[in-house]
Amino acid sequence: MAYIEIKHLTKDYKKERGIFDISLEIEKGEVYGFVGINGAGKTTTIRHLMGFIKPDEGSVTIKGLDATKSSAEVKRYVSYIPGEINFPGNTSGEEFLKEQIYLSGRGSWNRAKELSELFQLDISANVHAMSKGMKQKTAIVSALASDADILIMDEPTTGLDPLMRDIFIDLLKEEQEKGKTIFMSSHIFQEVEEICDRVAVIQKGKIIEIVDIKKIRYNKNKVYRMEFKSEADFKRFIGLGYQISKVKMEDLQVFVEIHDEQINELIQTLKDFDLVYFKEIKAHFEDYIAQVFKEEK
Amino acid sequence: MISKPIFKQSLQSNWKLWLIITIVASTILSGFIISYDAAGHASIAEAAEGTAFSNILSSLTSLLGSLENFYKLIAVILGIVYVVFTANNLVVNEVDSGSMAYTLSTPIKRSSVIFTKSLYLILSVVLMYIVISIAGLAASQFTFNNVTGYAITDDVSAAAETLNHEEDYLSERLYLIQEDENAMRVAAIARDMDTEAYEIYLEDVIRERSYEETAEIITDERWDIYEDDEDMGDEDIEITAEELMEDPEMILNSNDALAAGARIYGVSINDYREIITDEIENMDTEETTKENEEAQETEENSESDAVEESTTLQRQLTEDNAELLLQTVIVSSATALNISSDQISDNLTLLKDPEALALSTQTTGLNEEQIRSMANHAMVSSARSVDKALEFDSETYLWLSLGLLLLILAMSSISFFASTLFNRTGMALAIGGGLPFAFFLVTMIQQLMDSADGLEYLTITTLFDTDAILSGGEFGWGFVVLGSIAVVLYTASNILFTKKDLPL
Numbered sequence: 001m002a003y004i005e006i007k008h009l010t011k012d013y014k015k016e017r018g019i020f021d022i023s024l025e026i027e028k029g030e031v032y033g034f035v036g037i038n039g040a041g042k043t044t045t046i047r048h049l050m051g052f053i054k055p056d057e058g059s060v061t062i063k064g065l066d067a068t069k070s071s072a073e074v075k076r077y078v079s080y081i082p083g084e085i086n087f088p089g090n091t092s093g094e095e096f097l098k099e100q101i102y103l104s105g106r107g108s109w110n111r112a113k114e115l116s117e118l119f120q121l122d123i124s125a126n127v128h129a130m131s132k133g134m135k136q137k138t139a140i141v142s143a144l145a146s147d148a149d150i151l152i153m154d155e156p157t158t159g160l161d162p163l164m165r166d167i168f169i170d171l172l173k174e175e176q177e178k179g180k181t182i183f184m185s186s187h188i189f190q191e192v193e194e195i196c197d198r199v200a201v202i203q204k205g206k207i208i209e210i211v212d213i214k215k216i217r218y219n220k221n222k223v224y225r226m227e228f229k230s231e232a233d234f235k236r237f238i239g240l241g242y243q244i245s246k247v248k249m250e251d252l253q254v255f256v257e258i259h260d261e262q263i264n265e266l267i268q269t270l271k272d273f274d275l276v277y278f279k280e281i282k283a284h285f286e287d288y289i290a291q292v293f294k295e296e297k
Numbered sequence: 298m299i300s301k302p303i304f305k306q307s308l309q310s311n312w313k314l315w316l317i318i319t320i321v322a323s324t325i326l327s328g329f330i331i332s333y334d335a336a337g338h339a340s341i342a343e344a345a346e347g348t349a350f351s352n353i354l355s356s357l358t359s360l361l362g363s364l365e366n367f368y369k370l371i372a373v374i375l376g377i378v379y380v381v382f383t384a385n386n387l388v389v390n391e392v393d394s395g396s397m398a399y400t401l402s403t404p405i406k407r408s409s410v411i412f413t414k415s416l417y418l419i420l421s422v423v424l425m426y427i428v429i430s431i432a433g434l435a436a437s438q439f440t441f442n443n444v445t446g447y448a449i450t451d452d453v454s455a456a457a458e459t460l461n462h463e464e465d466y467l468s469e470r471l472y473l474i475q476e477d478e479n480a481m482r483v484a485a486i487a488r489d490m491d492t493e494a495y496e497i498y499l500e501d502v503i504r505e506r507s508y509e510e511t512a513e514i515i516t517d518e519r520w521d522i523y524e525d526d527e528d529m530g531d532e533d534i535e536i537t538a539e540e541l542m543e544d545p546e547m548i549l550n551s552n553d554a555l556a557a558g559a560r561i562y563g564v565s566i567n568d569y570r571e572i573i574t575d576e577i578e579n580m581d582t583e584e585t586t587k588e589n590e591e592a593q594e595t596e597e598n599s600e601s602d603a604v605e606e607s608t609t610l611q612r613q614l615t616e617d618n619a620e621l622l623l624q625t626v627i628v629s630s631a632t633a634l635n636i637s638s639d640q641i642s643d644n645l646t647l648l649k650d651p652e653a654l655a656l657s658t659q660t661t662g663l664n665e666e667q668i669r670s671m672a673n674h675a676m677v678s679s680a681r682s683v684d685k686a687l688e689f690d691s692e693t694y695l696w697l698s699l700g701l702l703l704l705i706l707a708m709s710s711i712s713f714f715a716s717t718l719f720n721r722t723g724m725a726l727a728i729g730g731g732l733p734f735a736f737f738l739v740t741m742i743q744q745l746m747d748s749a750d751g752l753e754y755l756t757i758t759t760l761f762d763t764d765a766i767l768s769g770g771e772f773g774w775g776f777v778v779l780g781s782i783a784v785v786l787y788t789a790s791n792i793l794f795t796k797k798d799l800p801l
Contacts (some may be wrong), residue, residue, distance in 0.1 A: 049400065053798035072406040080402040082801060089306045090398040101402035103302055 001064060002048070003028040003181050004150070008058035019205040021058070026183055031176050033196035033213075033288070034185040041205040042185040043083050045152050049183070050080055053294055062150065070172065075104070079148035081156045083185075085135045093123035094227050100142050112145035118167060128271040133158040144171060151175065153184040153266050157191055169195055193217075193285035202293060209292050211285070218281055220260045228252045237273060242266070255281065300405050300413045307417040311383050319378040319425045323432035329367050330436040333360050335686040345662070359686055360437065361693050362767050363621045368697055369744060369763055372429070376705035380422060381730040384712035388794070389725040398801035411794040415713060415787050422709050423702065429601075430698040437689050440610055443466065448687035452484035452495070459483050471503050472563030479630075491646045493669075494676040501677060507561040507569075508538040508545075511554040515547055545573050545580075547556040571792040621662055623675055626668055629657045640694065648672040696766045706735040710786035717790040720800050749775050755781065 001241040002025035019041040026032045036042050047053045048060050053073025059066035062074045087096050097116075101107045116123050119137040130138065136159040143151060155171060157165050172182060172195050186192050192199050193213055201209040228234040234252040238244065246255035258266055270278070320684050338359075388411070391397040400410055438444040447468045455475045457464045467473060474480045475496075485495035515536045523529040541547060548554045549570060559569035630653035632640040641647050648657070649672055715729025739756040753759040760775035 047799075049799065050398075050801070052398070052401065052801045054796075071401075072404050075402055078402070080393055080398065082398040082402075084395045085395040086394040088310075088391060088399050090310045099302065099306075100399065100403070103400075103405065105404065172545040 002026060003030075003063065004183060005061045006048075006058070007060075009045065009048055009055050009060060010057040011048070011053065012056055014203065019106070020108060020173055022202070022207055024200055024207070024210075026181060028181055029176070029179045030069065030198065031172070031182040032184070033188060033192035034183065034202065035187060035192055035199055036202035037187060039260035040202045042202060043154055045202070046152060046185060049152055050078070053069045056205060077149045078141045079104070079146040079151050081139045081153040083141045083154035085139045087127035087135070087138070089127070091127060093121070094127055096127050097142055097145065101146065104146055106148065107146035111147070111228075112141055115141040115144055119164060133161070136160055137164065144175065148178060151180055151184070152181045153182070155185055155187065157186065157188065165191065189286040189289050199285070201289060203293070211288065213285060216283055216285055216288060221257055222260065223255055223257050224266070224278060224280040224285070225253060225255050225280045225281050226270070228254070229274040229276055233273045240269065298409055298412050299416060300409045303400065303405065303410055304417055307387055307414055311386055311417070311421070314379060314382055315425060318375050319428050322375045322429045325371055326364070326367055326429055326433045327436035328411050329364055330360065330433060333363055333441045335360070335683050338363060338686050344350055355497070358687060359767070360441075360443070361697065364697070365763050365767070366744070368701055369740060370737070373704065373740065373758060375544055376422070377708055377737055379425065380418065380709035381712045381726070381733060382704060382711060383421065383715040384729060385722060385725055386645045387418060388602070388713070388716040389719055389722050392720050392799055392801065393722045395801055397799065401723040401799070401801065403559045408791065408795045411717065411791050414792060418709055418713055419787070420705065422705055425701040425770060426705065430694070434694070443687055443688070444690040444691065448684065448689070450684060450687065451487040456480040456484040457489035464578050470563060471499060475499055489644055489646070490676045490680065491649065494646070494673040497673055498677040498680050501681065503561055505538065507558040508541050510557045510561060510602055511548050511551075512541045513535050514554045514557050515541070515551055517691040518551060545576055549572050575783070619671070622663065623671060625661050626657045626671065629653070629660045632656060645672050693766060696772070697763065700761040700766060700772065700776060701778050702756060703783070707757055707779045707782040708736070710783040710790070714786040714790045717794040717797075
C-alpha cells in the first residue's frame with residue numbers, strides 16, 4: 001500500500017468547480033509535485049489530505065489511516081504549510097514556533113532557531129505584524145523544524161525572494177535525503193522540476209498527466225541546435241536525413257533530435273560542415289507541461 | 298475533551314475585551330447603586346400611591362427596582378458586545394483568516410478544539426457576571442451597609458457620631474439610641490423629624506425587626522420539623538413577619554426566637570417575653586373594645602340625636618379621609634406660616650408650630666392632639682418608606698443576576714452558533730451579532746414606549762422578566778427556556794464544527 005493513497009477523490013462544488021475522480025499514490029520517501037494553474041483544484045485536494053474537508057466520493061489514506069475520520073491521528077505524522085498563512089493567537093514568532101512544537105509533540109526548538117537564522121528571520125516579531133514573506137518563512141521553519149515523516153505544502157515558495165527560495169529548495173533536498181515524504185503543490189514548474197521525483201498535473205479538477213521527472217531529466221533523446229555559415233551547408237545537412245524538429249531558415253539554424261548513442265556519428269558528420277555554433281537544448285518540464293496543456297485545449 | 302493550550306490561546310487573545318467590559322459594567326452598576334436616592338424614590342412612590350401609576354412605579358420603590366434599566370438595557374448591550382466579538386474571534390475569525398489550519402494541523406481533535414472554545418466563552422461570561430454582581434453587592438454594602446446588615450440611615454450615622462459607636466454596630470442595636478436623649482435629638486434631626494415622631498418611628502422599626510428576625514428563626518425551626526412532611530408545602534412551613542404579628546404566641550414557644558427578639562430590643566429574654574405577652578393581651582383587648590364599640594354604636598343610633606352634634610364637631614379621623622385631611626392641614630399650615638406647602642411637605646415638623654396648629658384646627662375641625670398624631674404618622678410613614686427603599690433583597694438580587702447571566706449565555710450561544718456555521722467573518726457578524734442586537738433594540742423600544750403590544754414576542758429578553766422578579770411574580774419558565782436555548786445552540790455548534798468542511 002502506498003504511503004499516501006488518494007482514491008477516486010471527488011468534491012463537486014458545482015459550476016465545474018471542484019475535483020473529480022482524483023487518484024494518486026505517493027510512496028514513502030518520494031517528493032511528489034502537484035502542479036496546475038490557479039483554481040485547478042490543488043488546494044481542494046490538499047484540504048482533503050489534511051482532513052479539513054470531507055470528500056463527496058473516494059477516500060484519502062495516509063500511512064493506512066483514513067485522513068478524514070482519523071484526521072487528528074494522522075497529524076502525528078504530518079506537518080503542513082497552508083496556502084494562505086495566518087497564525088493563531090497574538091504572540092511572537094518565537095512563541096508560535098514553540099507552541100507548535102509543543103502541540104504537535106515533535107520537533108526541536110534548536111532546529112527551529114537554526115532554520116530561522118538560515119532564513120534570516122526575526123522571530124521576535126508579533127505574528128500579526130509580519131510581512132507576507134516573513135509569515136511564509138515562519139511557516140516553513142515551523143514545518144521543517146517539526147521533523148514530521150510527511151510534509152504537505154501548499155505553494156510553499158510564494159512570497160520568497162529567489163535567494164530564500166534556493167535555500168528552501170536545498171533544505172527540501174536534505175529532507176528528501178533523510179527519507180521524508182513530501183507532497184507539494186506549485187504553479188512554478190521550474191522549482192517542481194528541480195526537486196520532485198514525480199509530478200501530477202491537475203487541470204479543471206482532473207489529473208491530466210503524471211510525469212516522472214527522472215524521465216525528463218535523464219532523457220536519452222536530446223535536442224541540439226546548430227547554425228551553419230553557408231546556405232549550401234544548411235541545405236546539405238537537412239538532406240542527410242537526421243530527425244529535425246525545427247528549422248530556422250533565415251538564420252540558417254537547425255534543431256536536431258538524436259539519441260545519445262548517435263552523438264558520435266553526428267559529430268563525425270559535422271566535421272565536414274562549417275558551423276557558427278553547436279549547443280544542446282535542455283529539455284524542461286515547463287516546455288513539456290506547456291505541450292501537455294496545448295494538447296488538452 | 299478540553300485542550301489546555303487552546304484554552305490558554307483563547308484567553309490570550311480575548312482577555313482584554315473581557316476585562317474592559319467587566320470593568321465598565323461593574324462601574325456602571327456600582328455607580329447606579331451609589332447614586333441611588335432612596336428618599337427621592339420613596340417620595341415618588343408615595344405620591345403615586347393609589348394612582349394609575351402606582352403599578353408602574355412599584356418597582357421603583359426599592360434599590361433593586363431602580364436598577365431595572367441596568368438589567369434590561371445596559372448590562373445586556375455590554376454583554377452582547379462581549380459575546381459577539383469574542384464568539385467571532387474564537388471561531389469564524391480563525392477559519393476566515395486561516396489560522397485555524399495551524400490549530401488543526403496538530404494532533405488535537407476538532408471536537409476538542411470547539412469544545413474548549415465553547416467552554417471558554419461560557420466560563421468567561423459566567424465569570425464576568427459573577428464579578429459584576431459582586432461589584433454591585435460591594436457597592437451596596439459600602440454605600441448603605443444593607444447587604445450583610447441593616448441599612449445605615451442618616452439617623453444612625455448621626456447617632457453613631459454622638460454615641461461614639463461604629464455605624465454598623467449601632468445599626469444592629471437601635472435601642473442604644475433610645476437610651477440616650479442626645480442621640481435621639483440628633484438622630485431625629487437627621488431624619489427631618491422631631492423627637493416625638495422619631496421615638497414612634499424607632500419603636501416601630503425595632504418592633505418590626507424583632508418580628509422579622511423571630512419569623513426567620515421560627516421558619517428555620519419549622520423547616521427542620523416539617524421538611525419531610527409531604528402534607529406541608531413550602532408556603533405552609535414558612536412563617537412571615539406579618540403572620541407572626543397577627544399571632545405572636547409562636548415566639549413564646551421558641552427559645553431561639555425569644556433570644557433573637559430580645560437582642561433587637563436590647564432586653565433580657567424574660568423582659569422580651571413580657572413584651573410579647575403584653576402585645577398578645579393588647580390584641581385581645583383591642584378586639585373586645587372593637588366589639589364593644591360596635592355594640593355601643595348601635596345603642597347610640599337608637600338613642601337621641603343629641604349626641605350627634607358633638608360628633609360632627611369632633612371630626613373623626615379615618616383611613617378614608619386621612620390623606621385629604623393631611624393635605625388640608627398642610628395647606629393651612631403653609632398659610633399660617635406664610636411659606637409654600639412644598640416646604641411644609643419637606644419638613645412636616647412645621648405642622649406642630651403653634652400658629653399652624655391654630656389655623657389647622659380651625660379649618661379641619663380636628664383637635665390639636667389629632668393633628669399632632671397625624672403629623673407624627675405622616676413623618677413616620679415617609680421615613681419608613683425610605684427605609685423600605687433602602688432594603689437590599691438578596692434573593693431578588695440573586696434572581697436578577699442569574700436571569701441576566703442566562704440571557705447573556707443564550708445570546709452568546711446565538712453568536713457562537715453563527716460563528717461556527719459561517720466561514721466568513723462578515724456573514725457571522727451579520728447574523729450572530731445582528732440577531733442579539735435586534736433583540737436589544739426591541740427591548741429598548743419596549744422600555745421607551747409602554748404600550749408596545751406584541752413586541753415581547755419578538756425578543757428573547759422577554760424571557761428575563763425583571764418586572765416579575767421584582768414584584769415576586771412567576772419567572773422560572775423564562776429562565777428554563779433561556780438555559781435551553783444556550784444548551785441546544787452550544788451543542789449544535791459543537792456537532793456542526795466537528796462535521797463541517799473547513800476552507801483552510
